Amino acid sequence: MNVAAGVRQQLHADAIRLPGMRPLPGAFMTIEQAMVLPRDRSEPAARFIETSITEQRCSGMVADALERHGIEGAMVADA
Structure with a gap:
């Protein structure tokens, strides 16, 4: 299983670029x-x-x- 965590905008861009990847809903942290x-x-x-x-x-x-x-x-x- 491959998992990545990071800034949502970058993960969305990566998911478009990398077949088979998808961002999960919600957030595990926020940057205030x-x-x-x-x-x-x-x-x-x-x-x-x-x-x-x-x-x-x-x-x-x-x-x-x-x-x-x-x-x-x-x-x-x-x-």
Whole structure:
């Protein structure tokens, strides 16, 4: 039995390239992305960034960018 684990997008690409391979549904782990801000930046600056990211996710901007760039297997985080 051959098994591989890794980043979903790469596994999908490998499954297309390698006959007989298929990605399994679900995930065994997630990679949570984060942003940082210098400590000397104000709390309003942090709220602005958080609000901007939430608006971009909820408006469909992030999903549109993933589609536009041909990114498969990635999901936009829930708001």
